[in-house]
Amino acid sequence: MIELSTKRKTSRNARYHHGDLKRTLLSAAETELAEKGVEAFSLRGVAKRAGVSHAAPAHHFGDACGLLTELAANGYERFIEAQVCRQKSAPGDARSQLAASGLGYIDFATANPALFRLMFASERPDKSADVLSRAANLAFDRLVSDIQNIKGTDPYTDQSAMTDVMSAWAIAHGLADLMIAGRLDRATFLRDRTPAEQDAVFADIIVRAIGSQPQ
Amino acid sequence: MIELSTKRKTSRNARYHHGDLKRTLLSAAETELAEKGVEAFSLRGVAKRAGVSHAAPAHHFGDACGLLTELAANGYERFIEAQVCRQKSAPGDARSQLAASGLGYIDFATANPALFRLMFASERPDKSADVLSRAANLAFDRLVSDIQNIKGTDPYTDQSAMTDVMSAWAIAHGLADLMIAGRLDRATFLRDRTPAEQDAVFADIIVRAIGSQPQ
DNA sequence: TGTACATCAGTGAACGCGCGTTCACTGATGTAC
DNA sequence: TGTACATCAGTGAACGCGCGTTCACTGATGTAC
Numbered sequence: 001m002i003e004l005s006t007k008r009k010t011s012r013n014a015r016y017h018h019g020d021l022k023r024t025l026l027s028a029a030e031t032e033l034a035e036k037g038v039e040a041f042s043l044r045g046v047a048k049r050a051g052v053s054h055a056a057p058a059h060h061f062g063d064a065c066g067l068l069t070e071l072a073a074n075g076y077e078r079f080i081e082a083q084v085c086r087q088k089s090a091p092g093d094a095r096s097q098l099a100a101s102g103l104g105y106i107d108f109a110t111a112n113p114a115l116f117r118l119m120f121a122s123e124r125p126d127k128s129a130d131v132l133s134r135a136a137n138l139a140f141d142r143l144v145s146d147i148q149n150i151k152g153t154d155p156y157t158d159q160s161a162m163t164d165v166m167s168a169w170a171i172a173h174g175l176a177d178l179m180i181a182g183r184l185d186r187a188t189f190l191r192d193r194t195p196a197e198q199d200a201v202f203a204d205i206i207v208r209a210i211g212s213q214p215q
Numbered sequence: 216m217i218e219l220s221t222k223r224k225t226s227r228n229a230r231y232h233h234g235d236l237k238r239t240l241l242s243a244a245e246t247e248l249a250e251k252g253v254e255a256f257s258l259r260g261v262a263k264r265a266g267v268s269h270a271a272p273a274h275h276f277g278d279a280c281g282l283l284t285e286l287a288a289n290g291y292e293r294f295i296e297a298q299v300c301r302q303k304s305a306p307g308d309a310r311s312q313l314a315a316s317g318l319g320y321i322d323f324a325t326a327n328p329a330l331f332r333l334m335f336a337s338e339r340p341d342k343s344a345d346v347l348s349r350a351a352n353l354a355f356d357r358l359v360s361d362i363q364n365i366k367g368t369d370p371y372t373d374q375s376a377m378t379d380v381m382s383a384w385a386i387a388h389g390l391a392d393l394m395i396a397g398r399l400d401r402a403t404f405l406r407d408r409t410p411a412e413q414d415a416v417f418a419d420i421i422v423r424a425i426g427s428q429p430q
Numbered sequence: 431t432g433t434a435c436a437t438c439a440g441t442g443a444a445c446g447c448g449c450g451t452t453c454a455c456t457g458a459t460g461t462a463c
Numbered sequence: 464t465g466t467a468c469a470t471c472a473g474t475g476a477a478c479g480c481g482c483g484t485t486c487a488c489t490g491a492t493g494t495a496c
Contacts, residue, residue: 021439037338039254042482053441055484060439063483120396121336123252140402159404166403167386167420174389175381181335187355188381189374205382209424236472257449268474270451275472278450 022060024050029071033114038122043067065124069132072125075115076135080142082108094149095207101146102172102206103199109176116180120173143169150210164210171209175202237275239265244286248329253337258282283333284340284347290330291350295357297323309364310422316361317387317421318414324391331395335388358384365425379425386424390417 028050033041043064047054061067083104090100109116118125125132144155147165155161178184185191190198243265248256258279262269276282298319305315324331333340340347359370362380370376393399400406405413 039337039339044482054482055442055486056440058484117336120398121332121392122254124254162403163416163420166390166399166405166416167423169398170389170393170420171382171386171424172389173393174385174387177336177392178385178388183335183384184381188377190381201378201381205378205385205424208382208426209386209420211423212427259449269449270453270475271473273451 021050021052021056025052025057025060025067026071026074029067030115033071033118034112037114038118038124041068041124065126068118068122069125069129071115072119073129073131073135075112075119076132076139078112079105079108079116079119080139082111083139083142094146095210098146098150098168098210099203099206101143102168102175103202105172106176106179106202109180113180116176120177140169147210160211167209168206171206175205236265236267236271240267240272240275240282241286241289244282245330248286248333249327252329253333253339256283256339280339280341283337284344286330287334287340288344288346288350290327290334291347291354293327294320294323294331294334295354297326298354298357309361310425313361313365313383313425314418314421316358317383317390318417320387321391321394321417324395328395331391335392355384362425375426382424383421386421390420 025046029041029046032045032049036042036045041064043057044054046067047057050056057067061070083101086100086104086107087097090096119136127133127136144165147155147161147168151158151161151164153161155165175184190201193201240261244256244261247260247264251257251260256279258272259269261282262272265271272282276285298316301315301319301322302312305311334351342348342351359380362370362376362383366373366376366379368376370380390399405416408416
């Protein structure tokens, strides 16, 4: 009875027709993913977590691939947000901005390891889906633009600048992936440092990955 | 009948007692892994592929975790071999040797993407198992030694050198992981280049990730 | 304002599937004597 | 050389489980009149 009245108070939609089930399912799916990992992710688990019949997700997403695709696309938005967030509180020069972007990349991965792996290493989402490929391209374009601001040339026409794009991407990605694999902190004394010191090490590594030619 | 006599000819052990089933299972498991991916890997699939009862693998590995752990450990051996192979045909100076090691890292990943992911990104193998952690540490020690040859100091006592270790590892790992995710070739014109040109780009990126101080 | 009806979100029972695990077994091998 | 026996690798039937999918259904909503 208490539960019922609470439901009524907190949400007029908590009835037979949920009203906001799609968003609820996405949120439940993210928790499911974080707790079980991509390998053990299941639609039934998501439905259970959302407190809904196991057949309900099909109405909104068709199958697990559809759900995971939207989840990954949504992940890219927050992936970019994490980078923007770091950039806002960093110095305005082009190199500091690139380093900040890389730190945001690592922030996102360590905060959402399973989601990060879903976005970059899983076969389950449909990478050719518009929502997903568009979101992923947006993130890539930001990197290209960061490099252009450092080099002063367009990576799409300057091969040397595109090499810098690859280098910056690979270094941020490598640090992020090794971090969530638990490899860096154990072997490299990284865990003996404060978060600020860690950031400084990462920023140093990121910046040096870019050729040292002045703008 | 033909099959039977063939069996007799090709292997005296192809009888009730297989004789070499453990090795056969490992080989079948690798194929299974490569074709199905870590997510869909199953013991029954391996047994079927090896032409053996589905309960047989338990005799040798206990469960899927045991099999995958040995598979990963075996993977590290070949991972190191791929790096040694590149180093043998590279110039002897310390920087070229490091670059060669990185190229071997990428070679292995692109040749065995699922196995690489099993080794670096899966929760299924038992990372605390002796065979596995020892094999992984061996690979790490090789990298540490490569850096020591460049810097002239021991990374375990010189923080700046350990930063180089992290940097070199991250760049090779990032390139490798992005390659097998199919990200680099599409976006960065890498596929327009010959394999030798790709190697040159990668080697350039790897070497520049190391601080430029002379030995 | 009220009634009828189409639409659609969500239900829950049922299905078949592949999985890991168990267990009594069978057949080959090696060793003792 | 031959026999008896312990050991162990591999079998195959059986089990319970969670999964995705299907489908007839129910209950709420919105709209036409």
